[in-house]
Amino acid sequence: MTKVAVIGASGYGGSEVLRILQTHDEVEVVYLGGNTNAGQSIGTTLGNFYDINDMTMQNLSLHEVATQCDCIITATPHEFLVKILHKEILKQCVVIDLSADFRLKNPLKYQEYYHFVHENLELLADSVYGLCELNKTAIQHAQLIANPGCYPTCSTLSIAPLLQQKIIDTKSIIIDAKSGVSGAGRSAKLDNLFCEVNENIKAYGLINHRHTAEIEQNLSNIAKHDITISFTPHLIPMNRGILITAYANLESHYASITQRDLDNIYKQFYYDKYFVRVLENGTPPQTRWVRGSNFTDVSVRLDSRNKRVIMMGAIDNLIKGAAGQAIQNLNLRFGYDENKALKNIAMFP
Amino acid sequence: MTKVAVIGASGYGGSEVLRILQTHDEVEVVYLGGNTNAGQSIGTTLGNFYDINDMTMQNLSLHEVATQCDCIITATPHEFLVKILHKEILKQCVVIDLSADFRLKNPLKYQEYYHFVHENLELLADSVYGLCELNKTAIQHAQLIANPGCYPTCSTLSIAPLLQQKIIDTKSIIIDAKSGVSGAGRSAKLDNLFCEVNENIKAYGLINHRHTAEIEQNLSNIAKHDITISFTPHLIPMNRGILITAYANLESHYASITQRDLDNIYKQFYYDKYFVRVLENGTPPQTRWVRGSNFTDVSVRLDSRNKRVIMMGAIDNLIKGAAGQAIQNLNLRFGYDENKALKNIAMFP
């Protein structure tokens, strides 16, 4: 039995952590942390927990929380955990952080993309990037797990197979991404009002979206050399889901690769990965088939007219892109089945 | 271990039955029935099952199906099961029917509301109406369970407490209902196209909606005398959810009843019902807090200015209003915990 604290429990990510943990029979949730909602019961703030979970959100110090549990899951804003996390806490318990505070190994990137100076460099160096399919062994021994961002998770898993096989020209990668609105978090902003988002689509964060650095870090690690990409996210009028449509040119010596070859590369790359499903023959993934699940659906389509490939992926941004992957990390770290409490398939419609 | 066949597995109701049963560890699904999709694998038709469930839909006779299983769940169009179900089948296995074919005890109502002559009168007489919270004992011994309609489930549970206590004038009941689009089923109709439904609200089926008869049957049973109601459903641009807003005048000797009295009546009525949550103080239920779950949220609000009450309820029309209640019935009938495989709370957002 693992005792878990969830901090930021009333946000979209944190409440999903809590919801999924309700069905995890090896985990006991012992603490819920909130800020503005401290003192309120979770069932008042979030009606789905009404009459089911009678815990009250609290606002204790991280030190106090650490004494009560084996694992702290933080679903807090960026620049929160980085300022309060200390080595001593990590001696007491594992921390799985859903924010970006410990994802980027190069601390200078925090200035460039997050506009703050990262001063927790030792922990940054020790942290393990929690993209489970690519980093399993390290996760199993980590004390501080940086749970990946939603776009980076889906982008990386969509592109990794061809990148690793050196089939695509790494200077030609373009990622056109689409996300539901829950990715923007649960805070009152004019831009995320129903009437501003509904019946609209827009690109945003062009060139300098914060996830660009994280995606480039991941792809560079796979390719074993520095890669820059074009990353263009779009906001879609739906609650959940991320769809990645990525383009790259074939390396010239792979100009005659076939659709079947491409499919096989994906299937081999993911053959033992429970949470990645490879769609064959370039069938486009759809977010509805993963919504509410921890699955990533990927596929690749050959564009032989242009000697190019289209690499696609779909996730639920709050599950595989946040809460679900956090619990997958917990499972790996504490020795449970990787898919424990995560076997639900998508709820459709 | 109970062997279950699901017929109509690629519709919205049937596929939800199958999805939920994936997590039911005392049930083995042994057969999937489809009509136009027979021969296809379920994972091709419904991408959420891709790579997870490799069963193929078949189109066997009901007799053949019955030999393979302990329980048949039919999520088929009205007027299908009524024509093929025989006593012999019910000797072999339990049938839980999501259609209306065995819900209305008065066969003449089928002519009036469903425009066909019901000729399976013996089974109609033997069938048990599967509204679990009100009919538990009979369900536990039934061979043919008529799973209730979505509107009737939510309407009946919203009104039952005050009706049973004879607090409301039974001639004054008005039910204004709102439903998501999945209630219309998964068939290609112009009226249910995205662009026809989105950014629109309309009433439909005024006066003679087919669920009127079923609601009146339920309410009359509770009141122990015949009741007619006004029932007005509306179509809402969302996938799932039913909200009931029901109005009735207080009987004159209850004119000074208090909000607290009303709350207590609801809480007592449902105190041992796992799947009904009573919101206090007239807090309006919201479909988002039950979406994806088998819960019914109900509340009542006193309108003392008009000596009237507003009785409200929310369900997920595909879960408590269809697939979830079918499995709740299965659990009751086969002796499992009533909430087995049904403990999920709503997925939000």
Added chain:
Amino acid sequence: MTKVAVIGASGYGGSEVLRILQTHDEVEVVYLGGNTNAGQSIGTTLGNFYDINDMTMQNLSLHEVATQCDCIITATPHEFLVKILHKEILKQCVVIDLSADFRLKNPLKYQEYYHFVHENLELLADSVYGLCELNKTAIQHAQLIANPGCYPTCSTLSIAPLLQQKIIDTKSIIIDAKSGVSGAGRSAKLDNLFCEVNENIKAYGLINHRHTAEIEQNLSNIAKHDITISFTPHLIPMNRGILITAYANLESHYASITQRDLDNIYKQFYYDKYFVRVLENGTPPQTRWVRGSNFTDVSVRLDSRNKRVIMMGAIDNLIKGAAGQAIQNLNLRFGYDENKALKNIAMFP
């Protein structure tokens, strides 16, 4: 040519006033008032005006504004205009107010429903309620026009014909209303975020919604005696539209009235009203058929089983329920064709 100032031009109501006035060839918009957006061009704040309207929002005093124009249209929060409007301003120009500040003739209702003490009693007495179809003559001579609320407009027009003819029991009126989200205005509130509203329906403001007083005032005026009603609004996941479903019992001496009789009463009542369209035979109105237009679609359906009628109406809450009716009022007041700049039919889909 009428010179018009629009105050509150960047809200949902105010910007619609401005958009419609762009096509009004007898109106010149000479001033745009904004508060937080003062100093910004309207085309920066609202991209639909980009490159089309190069006016800048300002924050002048009402006195200064009044010197520049013939008519001020205020689309400002409640309790704003009431505090700054003086007789002198009304000598200079006509004011059409989209807020509730001058709608309720009984000042005590402001304490009860709006929680402030109304101290501008002389102007309140002089103000004219701008429900054009019912109050045309007074509007034509008014200096201060209180533009009606969205729910009151649609509710009143739906019920007026039978109320005036004394066909319905005035103690039995129940109004179940449904509104799109734009009715909540353009300010950043958690409850109106996309993910909170989408895939959800809820009732709100039970018993004491502020429009209750305004509807009761209207209905009482028509009936010529005091009426109380039950009014229950619901929030629907769509941008625009209000649908009213109102119920009332037939007076006993009208128990045998026919559907045709009812239709005729509506058609006679509205025969010379351009903006009210009567659907026959109880055809339910749909918000999509009025969205973007100033039309009100109404119909009535006889429920002979229950000796009751269902009165229905649909409007676009931002047009007939706000900006469109404001311009209809302007047209009446300044002697233009009532439908000038308002002839657009609904944009579908």
Added chain:
Amino acid sequence: MTKVAVIGASGYGGSEVLRILQTHDEVEVVYLGGNTNAGQSIGTTLGNFYDINDMTMQNLSLHEVATQCDCIITATPHEFLVKILHKEILKQCVVIDLSADFRLKNPLKYQEYYHFVHENLELLADSVYGLCELNKTAIQHAQLIANPGCYPTCSTLSIAPLLQQKIIDTKSIIIDAKSGVSGAGRSAKLDNLFCEVNENIKAYGLINHRHTAEIEQNLSNIAKHDITISFTPHLIPMNRGILITAYANLESHYASITQRDLDNIYKQFYYDKYFVRVLENGTPPQTRWVRGSNFTDVSVRLDSRNKRVIMMGAIDNLIKGAAGQAIQNLNLRFGYDENKALKNIAMFP
């Protein structure tokens, strides 16, 4: 006064033609053509026209229609007009065709992309492609105008300025497109049901979408040499709107071009085009700011890290992408102001 017939009047495109023409004071609509709806009044089929337009849809031959009018606008399925249009008809009246039947100058492309053999080659050669901003003079003298497709309109206008200036590498063009659901037309298909589309995003028609050929034809004409592109459309859960996000590499001698240079190229290219609005500084266009209008919003963003540009455009697929451009073509052809009946800006929200 121009007499116009609209064929296919009850579809999404045709009904928008009719709606816009209601406000065109130099046009008289003399005929409405329908197929399955022939004999019905337009106001029955489409509630927005109820009580406003009492015309009945008919199903006359094209010859009979041609005798009654100066201009026929066909909003019919592909492969309909191509089989019935003859030279004689074009002697009597102008035809503006919203289908693809006369858009592709190379008849072989119809076999490849539309799967039929084009046998109306003389008229195909004579037809004029109606992309008004690029083809104005020819349109002014055309008898047969092939109204462009929605994706091609938005894609071409987004890319044209840099293509004409030879700033981008024409082998590197990738168009990632997103469309609302109305682009799929008004016919009952399972895939376009509300519950299939809502809360989902998917790519479709990869590599071989029919608009690929039309876009390549347009871009090749501008570049004056053959171009192939990658074109990937996506279906978005909204009624209206197309957003284009196009990527291309800078030609090496333009590697140091600045954002300001790029902006200026767009502004110069479109300085006299009423319906194209250039957003500066790479501001992303949003479909909500053009919805309901005939405007195209375009912008370009320099990606200097990757020596690439992102070219963006937004239109309303039913207006500039169909009905609006048809009327813009009519205006050009019959000598009216180009923006007559088309001045409406977007309705927001």
